Amino acid sequence: MRVVVLCSSPYSETGCAMAAHLSQSGHAVVGALTLPTLDRGTLLRKVAQWGPRESARYAWTKLAARETSQQRTIRNPYLEKFLSHEGKTLRNLQDAGAAHNFPVFVCRDQNSPAAIAQLRQWAPEAAVFTGGNILRQPLLAIAPLGVLNAHLALLPQIRGMSSPEWSLLCDVPLGVTIHLMDSGIDTGPILLQQKFELVAQRDSLPDLRNCMIATGIELIAKALAGLADGSIRPRPQSDVDRDQQYFVAHDFLKAQARARLKTGTVFSAGKHRE
Amino acid sequence: MLLLSSTVMECWVPTPDSAAPTAGVTADPISSSGQRAPLSRRQKIVSEAMALVRRPERTLPLLVTVVGERVRSSVEHKNLYSYATTYVPTERALPRVINWIMRAQKSDGGIPAYYSLLTGYSNSYPEVTGYIIPTLYDFSRFTGNPEAKYFAERATRWLLPLQLPNGAFPGGLEHDDAQPSIFNTGQILQGLVRAYRETDDADTLLAANSAGNWLAEIQQSDGSWSGPGAYQGVAHTYYSMVAWSLAMLAEVSKTGAHARAAENNLDWVVAHMQPNGWINGINLQGYPTFLHFIAYVIQGVLECGVLRGNRDAINAAARTAWKLLRKFELGKHLLGAYSDSFENGLNFSCLTGNAQMSCVWLRLGEITGDLRYLNAALKMNEMLKELLPVHGRNAGGVAGSHPIWGAYQPMRYISWGCKFFADALMLELRAKRSLEASTCAS
Numbered sequence: 001m002r003v004v005v006l007c008s009s010p011y012s013e014t015g016c017a018m019a020a021h022l023s024q025s026g027h028a029v030v031g032a033l034t035l036p037t038l039d040r041g042t043l044l045r046k047v048a049q050w051g052p053r054e055s056a057r058y059a060w061t062k063l064a065a066r067e068t069s070q071q072r073t074i075r076n077p078y079l080e081k082f083l084s085h086e087g088k089t090l091r092n093l094q095d096a097g098a099a100h101n102f103p104v105f106v107c108r109d110q111n112s113p114a115a116i117a118q119l120r121q122w123a124p125e126a127a128v129f130t131g132g133n134i135l136r137q138p139l140l141a142i143a144p145l146g147v148l149n150a151h152l153a154l155l156p157q158i159r160g161m162s163s164p165e166w167s168l169l170c171d172v173p174l175g176v177t178i179h180l181m182d183s184g185i186d187t188g189p190i191l192l193q194q195k196f197e198l199v200a201q202r203d204s205l206p207d208l209r210n211c212m213i214a215t216g217i218e219l220i221a222k223a224l225a226g227l228a229d230g231s232i233r234p235r236p237q238s239d240v241d242r243d244q245q246y247f248v249a250h251d252f253l254k255a256q257a258r259a260r261l262k263t264g265t266v267f268s269a270g271k272h273r274e
Numbered sequence: 275m276l277l278l279s280s281t282v283m284e285c286w287v288p289t290p291d292s293a294a295p296t297a298g299v300t301a302d303p304i305s306s307s308g309q310r311a312p313l314s315r316r317q318k319i320v321s322e323a324m325a326l327v328r329r330p331e332r333t334l335p336l337l338v339t340v341v342g343e344r345v346r347s348s349v350e351h352k353n354l355y356s357y358a359t360t361y362v363p364t365e366r367a368l369p370r371v372i373n374w375i376m377r378a379q380k381s382d383g384g385i386p387a388y389y390s391l392l393t394g395y396s397n398s399y400p401e402v403t404g405y406i407i408p409t410l411y412d413f414s415r416f417t418g419n420p421e422a423k424y425f426a427e428r429a430t431r432w433l434l435p436l437q438l439p440n441g442a443f444p445g446g447l448e449h450d451d452a453q454p455s456i457f458n459t460g461q462i463l464q465g466l467v468r469a470y471r472e473t474d475d476a477d478t479l480l481a482a483n484s485a486g487n488w489l490a491e492i493q494q495s496d497g498s499w500s501g502p503g504a505y506q507g508v509a510h511t512y513y514s515m516v517a518w519s520l521a522m523l524a525e526v527s528k529t530g531a532h533a534r535a536a537e538n539n540l541d542w543v544v545a546h547m548q549p550n551g552w553i554n555g556i557n558l559q560g561y562p563t564f565l566h567f568i569a570y571v572i573q574g575v576l577e578c579g580v581l582r583g584n585r586d587a588i589n590a591a592a593r594t595a596w597k598l599l600r601k602f603e604l605g606k607h608l609l610g611a612y613s614d615s616f617e618n619g620l621n622f623s624c625l626t627g628n629a630q631m632s633c634v635w636l637r638l639g640e641i642t643g644d645l646r647y648l649n650a651a652l653k654m655n656e657m658l659k660e661l662l663p664v665h666g667r668n669a670g671g672v673a674g675s676h677p678i679w680g681a682y683q684p685m686r687y688i689s690w691g692c693k694f695f696a697d698a699l700m701l702e703l704r705a706k707r708s709l710e711a712s713t714c715a716s
Contacts, residue, residue: 247649249358250649251358253645
């Protein structure tokens with residue numbers, strides 16, 4: 001299947017891993033549409049979010065990654081298997097593109113006319129979202145099969161931001177949902193879901209999130225294959241109350257979610273490190 | 275006049291008269307029946323500026339505040355995610371806010387409505403003195419601080435002699451030629467009921483019953499309050515706060531008339547709450563619908579609904595509260611005033627309204643168990659904590675607006691803002707402790 005990957009940065013590990021895994025799974029990645037490495041708007045948001053010191057470190061990490069990428073460690077260890085290619089580690093989208101033969105297009109806004117024109121030129125059957133802007137209708141309508149997203153919670157119960165944390169706080173089973181994107185927030189039809197049924201202890205929320213991201217990448221490949229052979233059909237969400245969603249969790253609630261993870265709820269998808 | 279820059283003057287909206295609820299404290303009080311004409315906007319500006327001429331030592335603090343706010347509003351965090359992190363611990367902010375109130379309290383027990391950067395402290399204001407009493411008792415219990423309890427007792431002693439023979443309390447500031455005020459009587463009733471619960475004082479119960487009887491007697495057959503004693507003579511849905519007070523009184527007086535009056539008004543207000551969350555009947559003629567009043571309606575309906583076991587009322591309050599929660603989470607702030615079913619409004623922050631919404635969300639979080647309410651309230655409280663002055667006379671004070679020259683109580687630190695923010699901080703601490711306990715238990 002002809003697929004385009006939408007990324008938040010050329011150095012996005014998730015974007016690289018997604019593109020690489022889709023290629024390895026037999027899909028034809030026809031291009032990657034990404035935002036720039038260090039977008040001014042993103043940096044300003046990070047300054048507001050983290051303060052100047054953390055933001056400077058973030059900027060340094062981004063910029064240094066271009067120069068010292070050979071020594072760079074993979075932040076999400078669960079993605080290592082996707083990023084390994086012929087004994088090397090794919091460091092960015094350019095590397096992935098060279099390895100798997102697809103072009104990379106950098107744009108300031110994924111909804112911009114230039115980005116839309118590029119997408120039309122690639123003529124994908126489906127697109128996969130790993131990060132970037134809020135997608136508008138013209139972009140959502142380009143690929144006939146739609147834009148797929150891996151949401152780190154079970155839908156329709158937990159829509160929106162900080163979804164693993166809210167799953168823990170609301171006693172909703174942890175899981176990953178692959179769905180088609182529409183104009184709402186995580187309201188599009190569901191393609192695949194996988195629960196994290198086992199319970200492990202001592203794992204951190206970032207570790208849980210990393211594991212879910214890796215699972216999401218695998219499920220996206222399965223969903224695309226299912227869409228191609230007709231074995232998977234989009235299933236509209238039972239609850240489409242678009243008002244009901246979750247928002248970025250306050251640090252206090254994240255700490256409570258962390259405590260709940262440690263005290264009882266554990267996850268496993270066969271990729272647990274212990 | 276130099277200090278009233280064009281920006282300040284553009285935003286300078288005169289506030290309603292003193293017969294109005296807490297928003298209506300001004301230097302030109304009139305009775306609810308309109309016996310004295312309010313000052314025009316121009317007269318008000320001149321009057322307040324002249325006060326500055328008489329007290330030039332206030333010039334420097336005014337300049338420092340205005341310049342500071344200007345700088346802050348230029349560089350402040352624009353992203354809500356910044357409020358998902360605690361920079362000022364709640365345990366540190368709460369005493370600061372209460373200390374502002376206790377510093378403002380006069381030796382006779384009355385509490386001024388505000389500290390104006392132009393005119394200084396106002397006279398004592400019976401309405402806020404009354405409904406700050408529960409906050410002081412709560413703080414005393416919460417922290418074991420006996421001083422706050424003493425301040426609450428002094429406030430009660432100051433209030434009792436102000437009661438009129440018919441049981442009502444006067445509107446307006448102390449020393450005004452004020453008439454009975456329905457809303458202010460209701461607000462003061464909150465304090466009297468709480469003071470009676472804390473002290474078992476018979477005189478306080480007598481005063482509370484007398485006030486409650488007056489409110490029940492003058493209620494209209496449809497459950498509203500209008501006519502003499504009502505602001506601008508018309509019925510208002512934000513008088514749900516009066517219904518809440520009556521419901522509180524009914525708990526101690528065991529008088530059916532008090533409970534019925536509360537329920538009748540509650541039904542009348544809920545009938546004005548629209549399916550889209552908008553509230554009709556706030557009826558502040560000539561003024562924008564400040565968030566403060568919207569939050570009053572929600573808070574009154576919610577708390578009265580809880581006390582009277584009215585599920586419809588709780589649901590109606592939750593509907594509007596959720597509407598505002600979404601606006602806050604998606605838009606990163608709430609407007610200071612709304613119109614057109616929340617579609618438009620004035621772009622400044624009404625800090626009191628923000629603190630009230632935080633209280634509402636925290637209570638809804640307790641009632642429904644939905645942690646999204648707690649999440650929004652935590653972020654709102656973070657924002658309000660960051661705006662608290664740390665030094666100077668107004669350390670711990672809550673301004674009417676942000677920026678301080680906004681349309682609601684411009685250039686003032688207001689005692690009811692401190693009251694609601696202290697309430698919100700105490701509710702936050704209670705909610706956090708409860709959640710931590712349940713996490714540990716699980």
